[in-house]
Amino acid sequence: MKHQKICVLSLLLLFFSSIGLAGKQSLGVFLASESNPLDVEKALKKDKIFSQFDITVFAQYKDFELAVAKVPFDIAILPSIYFKTSKDKAYSPGLQFTRKGEMHFRYQVFSMDKDWDIKRLGEGSIGFVEEIDRQQAKVLVKDLLDGKEFKRIKPVPRSQDLYPMLALGNSNYIMISPWVWESVKRDLVAEPNKVVTTLEIPYPQLGYLTKKGELAKGLKDFLAIGKDALEALGFDGIKGLEGK
Amino acid sequence: MRYFLFIMLIVLFRQPLALASDILVFRSQEREFSVIYDLLKRDLGKYSIDEIVVNSDYNYDKMRAAILAERPKSLILLDNKALHLAKQLRKEADTYLAKMQGVAGMGLNLKKELKDDPQFCGVAYEVPGYTLLTHFRKIYKKPLENVLVLYRKSVFQQEIEDSRRQLSLEKIGLIAVDVEAMGSDEASLIAAIDKGLSDEVSGKKIDAVWVIGDNGLINSKTFGNLWLARARKFSIPFLCGLQQFANPKLNFCSYAASPRDAGIVNQMVQMTLSLLEDHADPGELGVDYLLGTDRVINLKKIQDLNLPVATQNDPELKTLE
Numbered sequence: 001m002k003h004q005k006i007c008v009l010s011l012l013l014l015f016f017s018s019i020g021l022a023g024k025q026s027l028g029v030f031l032a033s034e035s036n037p038l039d040v041e042k043a044l045k046k047d048k049i050f051s052q053f054d055i056t057v058f059a060q061y062k063d064f065e066l067a068v069a070k071v072p073f074d075i076a077i078l079p080s081i082y083f084k085t086s087k088d089k090a091y092s093p094g095l096q097f098t099r100k101g102e103m104h105f106r107y108q109v110f111s112m113d114k115d116w117d118i119k120r121l122g123e124g125s126i127g128f129v130e131e132i133d134r135q136q137a138k139v140l141v142k143d144l145l146d147g148k149e150f151k152r153i154k155p156v157p158r159s160q161d162l163y164p165m166l167a168l169g170n171s172n173y174i175m176i177s178p179w180v181w182e183s184v185k186r187d188l189v190a191e192p193n194k195v196v197t198t199l200e201i202p203y204p205q206l207g208y209l210t211k212k213g214e215l216a217k218g219l220k221d222f223l224a225i226g227k228d229a230l231e232a233l234g235f236d237g238i239k240g241l242e243g244k
Numbered sequence: 245m246r247y248f249l250f251i252m253l254i255v256l257f258r259q260p261l262a263l264a265s266d267i268l269v270f271r272s273q274e275r276e277f278s279v280i281y282d283l284l285k286r287d288l289g290k291y292s293i294d295e296i297v298v299n300s301d302y303n304y305d306k307m308r309a310a311i312l313a314e315r316p317k318s319l320i321l322l323d324n325k326a327l328h329l330a331k332q333l334r335k336e337a338d339t340y341l342a343k344m345q346g347v348a349g350m351g352l353n354l355k356k357e358l359k360d361d362p363q364f365c366g367v368a369y370e371v372p373g374y375t376l377l378t379h380f381r382k383i384y385k386k387p388l389e390n391v392l393v394l395y396r397k398s399v400f401q402q403e404i405e406d407s408r409r410q411l412s413l414e415k416i417g418l419i420a421v422d423v424e425a426m427g428s429d430e431a432s433l434i435a436a437i438d439k440g441l442s443d444e445v446s447g448k449k450i451d452a453v454w455v456i457g458d459n460g461l462i463n464s465k466t467f468g469n470l471w472l473a474r475a476r477k478f479s480i481p482f483l484c485g486l487q488q489f490a491n492p493k494l495n496f497c498s499y500a501a502s503p504r505d506a507g508i509v510n511q512m513v514q515m516t517l518s519l520l521e522d523h524a525d526p527g528e529l530g531v532d533y534l535l536g537t538d539r540v541i542n543l544k545k546i547q548d549l550n551l552p553v554a555t556q557n558d559p560e561l562k563t564l565e
Contacts (some may be wrong), residue, residue, distance in 0.1 A: 012464065035486050036559055062287065090422070112413075114527055134517060134521070135521070152518065152524065154514060155514060156535065157506075158536070161507070161535040161536060164374070164375060164535055165535065166370055167374060167378075167404075167410055167413075167534040168374060168375070168410065168532075168535070169406065169410075169533070170532040170533055170535070187378070187381075188414075189413070189414045189415045190414055205546035
């Protein structure tokens with residue numbers, strides 16, 4: 001009789017765990033920044049909103065993709081281009097992070113040698129941090145450069161590797177986000193050439209699993225995220241999507 | 245009977261498909277190469293990939309047979325022996341073999357080995373001077389204006405020229421001494437190292453010494469009497485691209501930046517994808533410098549030399565105590 005009770009209880013626990021009722025909802029974060037993912041995770045766990053989630057922070061796009069392929073996160077914080085370009089649209093954007101009230105930013109394109117200017121873009125290779133699938137990245141980079149052709153893309157997995165790509169001559173240009181550039185500039189003596197800025201693109205967004213549409217209703221709770229958690233993510237505000 | 249023949253036909257036709265790989269990796273047998281292979285396999289997941297271990301008995305005929313059996317679209321060659329064997333493919337009359345392309349990594353001096361090579365591109369394994377010195381500068385509280393490096397021109401000319409140019413933009417002066425200037429025989433090299441390894445050159449005080457891991461310069465004849473002795477005599481840091489040189493027990497280098505596995509793999513993966521998906525020309529891709537490094541500091545040596553450092557400026561820096 002005792003064994004039967006244990007069996008039944010174990011089965012019930014297994015059942016409820018498998019349908020997620022035994023645990024928290026999950027949050028996955030992937031942002032191309034220089035922050036240590038463990039430090040970001042620690043900061044988020046202290047926030048009263050985020051602490052309600054099982055949180056995993058990824059430093060690299062491919063690690064996020066591998067994790068999501070096994071078990072998708074209920075909520076995700078991702079670059080806006082991920083939501084825009086992902087083929088299966090597994091995630092839908094719900095909220096917009098901001099910096100100084102702005103919802104958009106522009107990547108900056110630099111070269112080391114003045115000879116590699118805007119006219120020679122079609123002959124050169126362009127390095128950038130890998131935030132989406134390689135094939136989609138080629139289309140996106142061209143769109144952001146307003147249709148300008150370039151010869152080759154050279155993705156790097158970490159923002160720390162982007163400026164060295166240029167300095168070492170591995171690529172002729174790099175396309176770098178303004179917040180990574182601010183961080184890189186601090187240690188720099190060299191003065192690379194600013195070639196062009198791209199078209200505008202929204203800052204990273206907070207989204208939900210598209211197939212679990214009901215999660216979207218709970219997203220407004222995230223508008224109460226604390227200042228420290230926002231700062232750990234690299235932002236100072238969060239609001240509804242543009243026009244919503 | 246008919247069913248049996250039908251099944252046998254299916255098995256026979258499926259056999260070559262089961263053996264074929266998109267990418268064939270030829271690698272040395274040491275453990276570090278096995279680690280790299282596992283990472284390559286993970287990151288090139290959408291392609292079928294197989295490996296062949298190249299030991300001391302392995303020869304060109306075996307490589308040729310393996311490639312013809314698996315008919316890969318591209319090769320990855322880890323270590324110089326695999327690369328040297330693969331370079332013989334271009335002499336083949338068979339077009340498939342002669343035009344085989346691939347990516348080389350974890351080999352010595354690939355910038356020179358693959359200069360203007362039409363078939364293979366690669367990732368250099370040596371940590372560039374730019375990377376080593378700019379990372380060190382982040383944590384070093386004294387000026388880093390003049391850095392000494394001893395090198396063999398016959399082996400590292402391009403790397404030194406590139407380093408000099410890259411570092412000059414960062415206002416770090418590289419004082420590069422070619423130890424082959426008076427001769428490349430052993431006695432001349434030893435004399436050149438003895439003369440060149442100094443903490444002052446042409447009236448300029450040297451702020452640090454960049455130690456290149458070249459066994460033509462650092463070997464049993466030179467390590468103890470010259471390199472180690474000077475590192476223990478001078479009050480300046482010796483910086484290197486090999487983690488073992490910064491081991492506190494050795495009392496040699498103060499700081500090291502060594503190749504990061506995931507970094508090399510990523511660069512090789514991207515080059516392989518450029519060949520397979522973008523149909524890039526290996527000659528155009530060339531040999532890239534290594535990007536990702538693991539940094540370590542020999543805190544005991546730093547303290548013995550009384551050098552001011554701010555290790556918190558590099559969150560990825562590990563301390564060897």
